[in-house]
Amino acid sequence: MGIMPLTQRGISSSRLAYGCMGLGGGRNRNALTAEDIALAEAAVEAALSIGIGLFDHADVYALGKAEAVFGEALKRNPQWRQEMKIQSKCGIRNAEGAAPKRFDFSKEHILASVDGSLERLGVDYLDLLLLHRPDPLMEPDEVAEAFDRLETAGKVRHFGVSNMSERQIRFLQRSLRQPLVVNQLQLSLGHLDWIEHGVNVNQRKGIDINFQEGTLEYCRAENIQLQAWGPLAKGLFTGRAGSGEQTEPVRQTVELVREMAEEYRTSPEAIVLGWVMRHPAAIQPIIGSTRPGRIAACKDAPRVAEAMSSGDWYRLFVSARGKLLP
Ligand SMILES: NC(=O)c1ccc[n+]([C@@H]2O[C@H](COP(=O)([O-])OP(=O)(O)OC[C@H]3O[C@@H](n4cnc5c(N)ncnc54)[C@H](OP(=O)(O)O)[C@@H]3O)[C@@H](O)[C@H]2O)c1
Numbered sequence: 001m002g003i004m005p006l007t008q009r010g011i012s013s014s015r016l017a018y019g020c021m022g023l024g025g026g027r028n029r030n031a032l033t034a035e036d037i038a039l040a041e042a043a044v045e046a047a048l049s050i051g052i053g054l055f056d057h058a059d060v061y062a063l064g065k066a067e068a069v070f071g072e073a074l075k076r077n078p079q080w081r082q083e084m085k086i087q088s089k090c091g092i093r094n095a096e097g098a099a100p101k102r103f104d105f106s107k108e109h110i111l112a113s114v115d116g117s118l119e120r121l122g123v124d125y126l127d128l129l130l131l132h133r134p135d136p137l138m139e140p141d142e143v144a145e146a147f148d149r150l151e152t153a154g155k156v157r158h159f160g161v162s163n164m165s166e167r168q169i170r171f172l173q174r175s176l177r178q179p180l181v182v183n184q185l186q187l188s189l190g191h192l193d194w195i196e197h198g199v200n201v202n203q204r205k206g207i208d209i210n211f212q213e214g215t216l217e218y219c220r221a222e223n224i225q226l227q228a229w230g231p232l233a234k235g236l237f238t239g240r241a242g243s244g245e246q247t248e249p250v251r252q253t254v255e256l257v258r259e260m261a262e263e264y265r266t267s268p269e270a271i272v273l274g275w276v277m278r279h280p281a282a283i284q285p286i287i288g289s290t291r292p293g294r295i296a297a298c299k300d301a302p303r304v305a306e307a308m309s310s311g312d313w314y315r316l317f318v319s320a321r322g323k324l325l326p
Helices: 034-049 061-076 107-121 140-152 166-173 193-199 204-208 215-221 248-263 268-277 292-296 301-307 310-321
Strands: 017-019 054-056 085-090 126-131 156-162 180-186 225-229 284-287
Touching (some): 017 034, 034 061, 061 107, 085 107, 107 140, 140 156, 140 166, 156 225, 166 180, 166 215, 193 215, 215 225, 248 268, 248 310, 268 284, 268 310
Parallel strands (some): 017 054, 085 126, 126 156, 156 180, 180 225, 225 284
16 A cells, blocks of 8 residues: 555645535535534544544535535634645536536636635635536636636645546646646445456456546556545445345445454444555545444544455455456
């Protein structure tokens, strides 16, 4: 396991990040409640207590209320700002009038989105801004103008992307002055295409895999931090009710994760996250649980990743894929 690109670049050394998508009371227009604020405070405290120093947002989470509730919690605990890096995303727009939910990388939208995020969070700058999902209508020169404006105004320190392939990153990067330092993708033991594409080259069985070849290797070679969204696979292997009654690969993997948690003297969550982190790309998982107990259960993941043998990594992979390798 290498050193995280974000650490190498002096941006953050937090091995785990906390994802704030579940905070703020859901995708509705209800006002924030005292309970929403208390839940957010407890989640952030739990994350900080296990050494998490990077917090992931997006303008659209809970229709803006995830950032707003975080801002309220931060107001009550202003000392937190020194301990944390804040990352947000823009580029997804909710349905408005006749326009459906869509993606928008226009300069105007990027600038307005960051102003909205800063206001809701109650901070002067974002440590990182990611473009959330590729916009087919994107004009890289317009993105470049927006990034320059944001950097010059001191509103954003570093930039990155999410859900992009190598080619999309290269295409965008050609026009930008700032390096893209993050690519956030869905990477987990429950969503295996990022590994499957590499072990199925030249195999007909690999035909249904959807992961753009070379994306992992490109990010590693260019020192771009891979962040894993959905890293707990929403609890699929760690006790979510009913998950043990699904397919045979899920059933056997739930059992294997439990056994390994005993072997490594830790929690199932730490095993599932440690599996992602054992990959040599030094992936940074973005944990999305809102429950302090479940967040605390993630604490050992870096230790598990350090200790996990190649044999154990493959045991989990082969169990979750449900068949032996080619
Ligand atoms: N870039 C993107 O396109 C993108 C997309 C999605 C997410 N994200 C980011 O990634 C973060 C994590 O994503 P995620 O929330 O999908 O990932 P996750 O960490 O895999 O899953 C967390 C979710 O699973 C539930 N869960 C976990 N263990 C459980 C269990 N044993 N039983 C029942 N429920 C369980 C949690 O519920 P509790 O809250 O009750 O624990 C929470 O809703 C988000 O917060 C967001 O910041 C980014």
